[in-house]
Amino acid sequence: MSRARxxxxxxxxxxxxxxxxxxxxRERIIPEKPGRPGWELVAVSLLGLGALAAIAFxxxxxxxxHIPHETQFLGLSLGLSFVLIGAAxxxxxxxxxxxxxxxxxxxxxxxxxxxxxxxxxxxxxGDRLTRKRLFxxxxxxxxxxxxxxxxxxxxxxxxxxxxxxxxxxxxxRGRRLVDEDDRPWRASDIEEGTFxxxxxxxxxxxxxxxxxxxxRLPKDxxxxxxxxxxxxxxxxxxxxxxxxxxxxxxxxxxxxxxxPTDPKPALxxxxxxxxxxxxxxxxxxxxxxxxxxxxxxxxxxxxxxxRAAGNFDGPVGPSWWGVRLWKANPPx
Amino acid sequence: xxxxAVRFLDQRTGDAPLLRKALRYLFPDHWSFxxxxxxxxxxxxxxxxxxxxALFYSDSTKDVTYHGPYAPxxxxxxTEAYHSVLDISTxxxxxxxxxxxxxxxxDVFVAAILLHLLRVFFTGAYxxxxxxxxxxxxxxxxxxxxxxxxxxxxxxxxxxxMGLAIGYAVALSIPIVGANLAELIWNGPFPGxxxxxxxxxxxxxxxxxxxIAALLxxxxxxxxLKHHTQFRSEPRQTQRKIVGVPMFPGQTPxxxxxxxxxAGVLFLLGGxxxxxxxxxxxxxxxxxxxxxxxxxxxLGWLIGxxxxxxxxxxxxxxxxxxxxxxxxxxxxxxxxxxFLALWPLAERRWITxxxxxxxxxxxxxDAPLRTAIGLGMFTWVSMIFVAGGLDRVTVMFDVDYxxxxxxxxxxxxxxxxxxGLIAHRVCIELQHGEESERMRxxxxxxxxxxxxxxxxx
Ligand code: FES
Numbered sequence: 001m002s003r004a005r006x007x008x009x010x011x012x013x014x015x016x017x018x019x020x021x022x023x024x025x026r027e028r029i030i031p032e033k034p035g036r037p038g039w040e041l042v043a044v045s046l047l048g049l050g051a052l053a054a055i056a057f058x059x060x061x062x063x064x065x066h067i068p069h070e071t072q073f074l075g076l077s078l079g080l081s082f083v084l085i086g087a088a089x090x091x092x093x094x095x096x097x098x099x100x101x102x103x104x105x106x107x108x109x110x111x112x113x114x115x116x117x118x119x120x121x122x123x124x125x126g127d128r129l130t131r132k133r134l135f136x137x138x139x140x141x142x143x144x145x146x147x148x149x150x151x152x153x154x155x156x157x158x159x160x161x162x163x164x165x166x167x168x169x170x171x172x173r174g175r176r177l178v179d180e181d182d183r184p185w186r187a188s189d190i191e192e193g194t195f196x197x198x199x200x201x202x203x204x205x206x207x208x209x210x211x212x213x214x215x216r217l218p219k220d221x222x223x224x225x226x227x228x229x230x231x232x233x234x235x236x237x238x239x240x241x242x243x244x245x246x247x248x249x250x251x252x253x254x255x256x257x258x259x260p261t262d263p264k265p266a267l268x269x270x271x272x273x274x275x276x277x278x279x280x281x282x283x284x285x286x287x288x289x290x291x292x293x294x295x296x297x298x299x300x301x302x303x304x305x306x307r308a309a310g311n312f313d314g315p316v317g318p319s320w321w322g323v324r325l326w327k328a329n330p331p332x
Numbered sequence: 333x334x335x336x337a338v339r340f341l342d343q344r345t346g347d348a349p350l351l352r353k354a355l356r357y358l359f360p361d362h363w364s365f366x367x368x369x370x371x372x373x374x375x376x377x378x379x380x381x382x383x384x385x386a387l388f389y390s391d392s393t394k395d396v397t398y399h400g401p402y403a404p405x406x407x408x409x410x411t412e413a414y415h416s417v418l419d420i421s422t423x424x425x426x427x428x429x430x431x432x433x434x435x436x437x438x439d440v441f442v443a444a445i446l447l448h449l450l451r452v453f454f455t456g457a458y459x460x461x462x463x464x465x466x467x468x469x470x471x472x473x474x475x476x477x478x479x480x481x482x483x484x485x486x487x488x489x490x491x492x493x494m495g496l497a498i499g500y501a502v503a504l505s506i507p508i509v510g511a512n513l514a515e516l517i518w519n520g521p522f523p524g525x526x527x528x529x530x531x532x533x534x535x536x537x538x539x540x541x542x543x544i545a546a547l548l549x550x551x552x553x554x555x556x557l558k559h560h561t562q563f564r565s566e567p568r569q570t571q572r573k574i575v576g577v578p579m580f581p582g583q584t585p586x587x588x589x590x591x592x593x594x595a596g597v598l599f600l601l602g603g604x605x606x607x608x609x610x611x612x613x614x615x616x617x618x619x620x621x622x623x624x625x626x627x628x629x630x631l632g633w634l635i636g637x638x639x640x641x642x643x644x645x646x647x648x649x650x651x652x653x654x655x656x657x658x659x660x661x662x663x664x665x666x667x668x669x670x671f672l673a674l675w676p677l678a679e680r681r682w683i684t685x686x687x688x689x690x691x692x693x694x695x696x697x698d699a700p701l702r703t704a705i706g707l708g709m710f711t712w713v714s715m716i717f718v719a720g721g722l723d724r725v726t727v728m729f730d731v732d733y734x735x736x737x738x739x740x741x742x743x744x745x746x747x748x749x750x751x752g753l754i755a756h757r758v759c760i761e762l763q764h765g766e767e768s769e770r771m772r773x774x775x776x777x778x779x780x781x782x783x784x785x786x787x788x789x
Binding site: 072 | 356361497591638644657660691
């Protein structure tokens with residue numbers, strides 16, 4: 001009986017006792033300040049609430065299947081428990097612990113004597129060498145050679161000297177134009193006022209040289225330069241879908257995002273709004289692209305299907321140092 | 333108990349004096365000193381949440397068909413990478429919370445670094461002896477931008493792919509070596525091979541975080557060795573005497589509290605505020621793109637620059653020396669970081685000729701030229717940042733996009749100069765105001781003293 005009472009009393013003392021005042025044996029380091037039971041209560045309640053929120057987290061996690069918005073409740077419980085416990089610590093720091101403002105010297109700006117010693121040690125370390133310069137040179141040379149050797153495997157990362165593939169495309173004369181599901185496009189599928197995406201039959205669709213946009217323009221709209229005059233087929237034109245600025249796919253066709261000053265139809269890239277004119281061979285009307293859009297010559301076969309009549313009239317995709325050398329040496 | 337532990341430590345390490353010093357290390361008390369701390373705590377949150385995400389993420393670009401719980405994407409082809417991020421978002425319990433918290437933490441991380449940088453710049457905290465600390469910080473900021481971009485790219489949704497395409501074009505655009513470099517990184521022409529994703533993954537979860545951690549350690553080590561700078565709020569604070577709250581007991585609960593509050597706010601954001609709902613964007617293919625997608629805010633300045641540059645590549649005959657994306661995507665950030673890195677040297681060499689040792693901070697008004705140039709630079713970058721979002725203005729307020737771009741192409745050169753001039757003026761005025769206030773006080777003082785002496789007489 002008395003044992004139980006002892007236990008009870010000691011528990012109560014543990015929880016609510018203010019602690020025995022210690023006898024000041026020596027001079028204090030941290031100055032003495034009066035206690036703040038009010039703030040203590042605030043901190044303890046914040047810790048309690050934080051613990052409750054923390055306990056809520058596994059509960060929500062366990063019940064996730066049965067409650068809507070589980071992510072919200074998970075975030076709420078975990079986030080709140082962090083914030084509440086953090087707040088308790090901040091309260092502790094600000095109100096329950098003596099905030100001393102102490103002065104102290106900044107560390108010395110420099111240590112001239114130590115510096116001298118260091119210099120001396122380094123200098124004297126090489127005294128035994130009779131041909132110091134030769135030795136240092138060999139050391140540097142060997143290090144550099146080893147560095148080069150260690151860097152060599154980097155070359156395996158990619159075809160660093162083979163830039164030719166950057167210019168290649170799968171388009172050849174006679175290649176059929178197909179849609180995303182490999183169904184051939186027929187000239188009669190292509191209507192005015194919208195655009196279609198086409199790929200070379202059987203080629204990798206992810207290849208930057210593959211995808212093209214198809215649009216049909218009224219015949220009186222065309223202002224093609226002489227060398228491109230035969231590129232359209234029945235009023236349909238095809239351009240590379242990859243923006244010559246930075247390689248995004250051109251996915252806007254005269255949308256409200258870009259209101260042309262004259263109502264020309266225009267192909268627009270949504271990344272930085274390079275705008276290309278489909279009526280004159282793909283010239284840049286506006287925006288940062290530095291090259292016109294490559295145009296693909298088209299033909300229509302006997303069954304009305306669209307086919308390529310050759311490769312593009314220029315290199316596809318974003319510019320690089322050799323992109324304009326394409327003209328001198330067009331890939332077959 | 334405590335005594336026992338301390339004795340144990342001292343006997344094993346022999347470093348009781350060092351520990352005592354560490355415990356009593358002084359932190360000057362100013363709210364703006366917490367910005368760097370917040371960045372540190374966001375970094376810790378990033379490492380923790382990122383590690384969890386890595387337990388589920390796959391970096392494979394193998395083509396798979398989606399049969400998961402998100403109905404609109406069922407039957408679509410996608411890479412295993414994108415599939416795994418979808419799974420994290422829909423099937424892994426608490427996965428979405430952790431993913432969104434990770435994303436928010438990245439945004440807050442960079443924001444906190446930027447604010448910290450502004451504080452350091454405009455108070456002259458980078459001056460001798462803290463130039464190295466400053467440069468290490470700049471390095472971390474640069475790596476953090478890349479790190480964030482990689483994280484954004486790993487999800488392999490439509491927006492990731494568009495971002496990567498632009499990154500590829502910027503790499504291609506580097507004069508002379510660009511194409512070779514891009515071929516090396518992507519293992520061939522865009523979109524590259526499976527190996528490219530492995531490379532991004534190891535860089536994102538190991539190389540860059542380890543680099544940031546190493547720089548961080550050096551950064552904090554240098555701070556501790558040379559101690560914090562401080563504002564002069566009372567005469568006690570001088571070049572030689574630091575005034576502050578000791579690490580223990582004063583600072584420890586506050587810092588731990590800030591750590592928990594930062595993490596807590598990030599979890600709240602991650603749970604309550606949706607960010608980058610990748611299931612809406614769908615998988616990426618080179619022939620797809622979408623309109624109106626905004627990247628993470630810290631890439632906005634680069635988008636703005638890419639959009640503002642007019643149409644031209646610099647060519648010599650048939651040789652393309654500088655393709656267009658270089659200007660906005662590479663040269664522009666190079667100029668900004670170059671300016672920031674060289675500023676401490678330039679200032680001391682050409683403006684202040686001050687080679688002295690500084691533990692006291694300037695207020696912005698104390699260094700009018702620094703404030704003016706810094707604000708001008710900040711305005712320049714901010715305006716270019718805004719230019720990256722002008723398409724939103726077109727959508728919301730129906731203002732013609734092309735006109736706005738032309739206005740900005742001019743304004744970004746004019747407005748920063750005006751802002752700089754005004755800032756300079758304001759600083760000087762403030763200084764004069766203080767000076768005359770001080771004179772008035774002194775005169776008053778003297779008059780009073782005089783009155784007293786005459787009284788006596
Ligand atoms: S990628 Fe098309 S405009 Fe930049």
